[in-house]
Amino acid sequence: MFDSSSAIIVGLEVGTSKVCAVVGELTPEGGLSVIGLGQARSRGVRKAEIVDPTAAAEDIRSAIAEAEQMADVEIRSVFLGVSGAHIRGFDNRGRHNIVSADREIASEDVQDVIRNAKAVNLPADHHVIHVVRQHFLVDGQPEVLNPVGMLGAQLEVDVHVVHGITNRLQNPIRTVKDLQLEVEDIVFTGVASSLAVLTTQDKELGSLVIDLGAGATEYVVYANGIIKHTGVLAVGGDHVTNDLAYGLKVSMGRAEELKIEHGAGQVDSSVKSRTISLTSDHGLPERTINLEHLRRIMSLRVTEILEIIAEDLAEAGLLDYLRAGVFLCGGGARIPEIQAVAERVFGLPATLARTQSISGLVATLDQPEFSTGIGLVKFGSFQQDRRRGSNSLGHRLKNTLTQLFQRA
Amino acid sequence: MTQATQTPPSGPAARPAPAIKVIGVGGAGLHAVAHMTEAGLAGVSFAGVHTDARALGHSQLPETLLLGGELTRGLGAGGDPDIGRAAAEAGAEKLRGLCAGADLVVVVAGLGGGTGSGSAPVVAQAVRSNRALVLSLVALPFDFEGARRQQQAALALRQLKTASDAVICLSNQKVAGLIDEKTKFFDALRFSNEMLTQGLRGIWRLVTCTGLINVDFADLCRVVRGRQAESCFATAEAAGENRAREVVAQLMAHPLLDQGRLLGEADAVLVSLAGGADLTLKEVSQVMEQLNRACEGAQVIMGAAVEAAFQDRLAVTLVVTKRNAAPTQGNVAPDLDRPEPEPPAAEFPTSALDLETQHLSRGDVARTPSRFVPPAPSLSPEKVEALLLKQGNGSARQRKQVARMRQGMLPLEVIPKGRFAKSEPTLHHGEDLDTPTYIRRGVALN
Numbered sequence: 001m002f003d004s005s006s007a008i009i010v011g012l013e014v015g016t017s018k019v020c021a022v023v024g025e026l027t028p029e030g031g032l033s034v035i036g037l038g039q040a041r042s043r044g045v046r047k048a049e050i051v052d053p054t055a056a057a058e059d060i061r062s063a064i065a066e067a068e069q070m071a072d073v074e075i076r077s078v079f080l081g082v083s084g085a086h087i088r089g090f091d092n093r094g095r096h097n098i099v100s101a102d103r104e105i106a107s108e109d110v111q112d113v114i115r116n117a118k119a120v121n122l123p124a125d126h127h128v129i130h131v132v133r134q135h136f137l138v139d140g141q142p143e144v145l146n147p148v149g150m151l152g153a154q155l156e157v158d159v160h161v162v163h164g165i166t167n168r169l170q171n172p173i174r175t176v177k178d179l180q181l182e183v184e185d186i187v188f189t190g191v192a193s194s195l196a197v198l199t200t201q202d203k204e205l206g207s208l209v210i211d212l213g214a215g216a217t218e219y220v221v222y223a224n225g226i227i228k229h230t231g232v233l234a235v236g237g238d239h240v241t242n243d244l245a246y247g248l249k250v251s252m253g254r255a256e257e258l259k260i261e262h263g264a265g266q267v268d269s270s271v272k273s274r275t276i277s278l279t280s281d282h283g284l285p286e287r288t289i290n291l292e293h294l295r296r297i298m299s300l301r302v303t304e305i306l307e308i309i310a311e312d313l314a315e316a317g318l319l320d321y322l323r324a325g326v327f328l329c330g331g332g333a334r335i336p337e338i339q340a341v342a343e344r345v346f347g348l349p350a351t352l353a354r355t356q357s358i359s360g361l362v363a364t365l366d367q368p369e370f371s372t373g374i375g376l377v378k379f380g381s382f383q384q385d386r387r388r389g390s391n392s393l394g395h396r397l398k399n400t401l402t403q404l405f406q407r408a
Numbered sequence: 409m410t411q412a413t414q415t416p417p418s419g420p421a422a423r424p425a426p427a428i429k430v431i432g433v434g435g436a437g438l439h440a441v442a443h444m445t446e447a448g449l450a451g452v453s454f455a456g457v458h459t460d461a462r463a464l465g466h467s468q469l470p471e472t473l474l475l476g477g478e479l480t481r482g483l484g485a486g487g488d489p490d491i492g493r494a495a496a497e498a499g500a501e502k503l504r505g506l507c508a509g510a511d512l513v514v515v516v517a518g519l520g521g522g523t524g525s526g527s528a529p530v531v532a533q534a535v536r537s538n539r540a541l542v543l544s545l546v547a548l549p550f551d552f553e554g555a556r557r558q559q560q561a562a563l564a565l566r567q568l569k570t571a572s573d574a575v576i577c578l579s580n581q582k583v584a585g586l587i588d589e590k591t592k593f594f595d596a597l598r599f600s601n602e603m604l605t606q607g608l609r610g611i612w613r614l615v616t617c618t619g620l621i622n623v624d625f626a627d628l629c630r631v632v633r634g635r636q637a638e639s640c641f642a643t644a645e646a647a648g649e650n651r652a653r654e655v656v657a658q659l660m661a662h663p664l665l666d667q668g669r670l671l672g673e674a675d676a677v678l679v680s681l682a683g684g685a686d687l688t689l690k691e692v693s694q695v696m697e698q699l700n701r702a703c704e705g706a707q708v709i710m711g712a713a714v715e716a717a718f719q720d721r722l723a724v725t726l727v728v729t730k731r732n733a734a735p736t737q738g739n740v741a742p743d744l745d746r747p748e749p750e751p752p753a754a755e756f757p758t759s760a761l762d763l764e765t766q767h768l769s770r771g772d773v774a775r776t777p778s779r780f781v782p783p784a785p786s787l788s789p790e791k792v793e794a795l796l797l798k799q800g801n802g803s804a805r806q807r808k809q810v811a812r813m814r815q816g817m818l819p820l821e822v823i824p825k826g827r828f829a830k831s832e833p834t835l836h837h838g839e840d841l842d843t844p845t846y847i848r849r850g851v852a853l854n
Contacts (some may be wrong), residue, residue: 046827046828046831047828047831047834051831085832139555231836233833233836233841234832234834234841235841235842238828239828239841239842239844241842242825242827242828242842242844243828243845243846245826246826246844246854247844247846252826252827271639283814290853296846296851296853297844297845297846297853299613299850300845300846300849301844301845301846304845308836308841314555314556314559317647319555336790
């Protein structure tokens with residue numbers, strides 16, 4: 001009975017357009033199944049960062065409540081997705097000299113070298129979110145996956161570090177904690193989405209996951225099975241809406257409707273000189289809008305977002321590694337013809353991402369919007385696995401006790 | 409700054425033809441200009457500008473100018489546009505001297521490298537501050553030259569579009585599609601130069617030759633003078649009985665016009681026909697009819713000239729302009745540190761031959777669309793300081809004087825950022841991404 005709570009994993013994404021809580025359950029066989037989902041329209045978030053904690057807290061509460069009701073569990077802790085323009089990723093290398101007489105690399109050496117790699121020289125107000133191990137180098141020989149047992153004088157490891165500004169990361173954590181919820185870990189939403197949509201094979205082949213959110217667009221590059229690059233662009237679907245509202249001279253709400261109903265990633269010849277008539281609240285025709293303008297404004301913005309990402313990847317020299325192509329997720333993946341735009345911009349096959357290897361409410365879950373939430377649950381399940389590995393009786397007892405105290 | 413103010417036009421007779429100067433910038437530019445000198449264009453003077461002293465020495469051009477002597481020690485820009493730009497900025501005064509007295513300056517460059525990409529926009533800017541019309545004739549790199557050069561070329565093209573009155577570009581990749589596979593590389597480059605030369609010849613013919621239906625300098629100004637305009641050109645020639653039909657068919661299949669698709673999207677098209685004494689009215693009307701149909705909605709300006717050299721043949725030169733005429737002022741990113749406000753639309757000495765066109769063009773000039781000024785290239789503060797130190801105080805002081813002379817203007821149109829007005833701006837290479845993309849790119853919605 002005590003152990004039941006640890007089998008429940010909740011991913012919470014406080015996004016710009018919606019707050020989404022996904023409840024997953026670890027089955028005894030080690031599988032992961034999603035048993036609950038809660039959503040609420042988000043009001044206190046701009047560009048993927050909380051600007052109104054009170055409104056955000058209310059939305060989080062209602063999303064969590066809905067998820068609790070659906071899954072019929074009590075949620076105590078969450079894995080929280082974080083994003084925002086301040087988040088950056090870079091590669092770092094850690095070194096360690098092998099001092100043992102026979103020069104054989106032991107697992108302690110591996111731990112040491114990873115610790116060295118984690119000692120990143122960052123400004124004081126920055127906080128490291130992820131340190132992802134890439135490859136080991138033994139005496140300069142690259143691409144070593146597991147150096148334990150090899151002989152060498154110097155062991156190095158490449159890691160990918162994702163970091164952000166501490167205060168801005170603390171904002172969502174504080175908001176969640178104020179609701180008497182524990183934050184088990186924070187996860188960069190781009191990484192979470194990629195966990196949800198990529199198969200091991202995609203990671204091996206090399207792929208780019210673009211999460212087109214409302215407030216920000218996150219992207220992650222996998223190549224040879226490891227994370228090579230991460231980035232955030234604080235431009236998203238809201239910008240499209242804003243452009244439309246300004247360009248077509250309509251309200252934000254109307255612009256959002258027009259975007260969803262008539263938007264597309266490309267301007268094709270079929271829309272030339274077609275118009276949409278807007279109706280007022282009474283159902284009377286108010287004015288007409290040129291569909292071609294709508295599409296042009298939208299396609300320029302969408303193309304620009306992808307172009308900026310392509311530019312960044314070209315600078316990092318990663319475009320040639322993406323043999324599995326581009327995967328699009330997030331609400332922006334619903335834009336018609338965005339695949340074609342991505343294919344044109346990157347010169348690579350682009351697919352709409354599908355959430356992989358998770359059971360449960362499949363029909364509901366296979367939506368591009370939920371990839372981050374599901375990825376958070378998946379991230380949580382990996383953590384749980386790791387924890388379970390070191391699961392002695394004493395550990396378990398301690399966990400249970402701390403949990404009890406935390407709740408009190 | 410204004411040392412180049414022209415002698416007051418003393419009547420049409422005093423200035424029969426506007427002075428054209430062709431300046432080749434960078435290695436590719438020098439080669440192209442060297443090729444152009446052989447084309448036998450009367451009344452055109454040539455000059456070369458480069459950062460590489462050796463390449464400049466090899467060229468046989470009558471006037472040459474070495475840029476960035478101290479910065480690069482005459483060794484070229486090494487493919488870095490920042491250095492090219494700094495070198496040109498240091499030599500801005502000399503550049504102005506180089507093109508003094510010219511009415512139309514054609515800046516010829518190959519984009520993608522260091523000098524061409526970096527210096528050409530500065531050269532164009534310098535020329536424009538001399539109150540001459542600037543036309544940039546540029547070649548874009550081949551695809552195989554790599555993504556980096558493509559990017560540099562794209563950036564330079566954007567800068568050139570704002571710095572010059574019109575940009576005519578020739579994509580080498582498209583040229584590669586024109587020639588067959590067995591063509592030698594040298595010949596391919598020669599062919600590309602030949603295309604640029606043809607473009608220049610077409611313009612030269614427009615401006616200097618008097619035709620049956622005259623197109624002159626003022627008309628050219630009118631077509632190309634829209635800021636942010638990007639033009640391309642195509643020439644076709646045919647002989648024989650059905651030459652009028654053939655010439656149009658050639659144009660419609662022309663790769664530089666995207667198989668004629670560009671014509672449909674054009675805002676203004678300048679057509680210049682040249683034929684021998686046997687050119688008939690029917691032929692002219694046939695060509696024009698078909699072209700007019702192809703580019704509906706565009707402003708078509710035509711000219712026809714008879715030249716003895718074109719006996720039995722018919723040559724058509726098209727200058728196709730796609731103009732983004734949206735008023736896009738006041739959109740400059742906040743971190744833009746450019747003390748130099750846009751030079752006002754230069755009043756152009758249109759000593760045109762007929763009064764009517766002159767009148768029209770003046771009216772046009774007064775209402776040049778405003779435009780978006782791209783941010784300065786991203787340089788780290790240390791680099792900026794180092795470059796400024798190297799170039800001495802020449803250019804810096806020059807800029808300050810310019811700033812003092814011009815009156816500051818408030819943006820007429822405030823670009824609302826809507827719901828992002830109060831949030832932290834999202835900056836990317838100095839552009840504020842919160843401003844709608846179509847406004848930043850100057851795309852017209854009408």
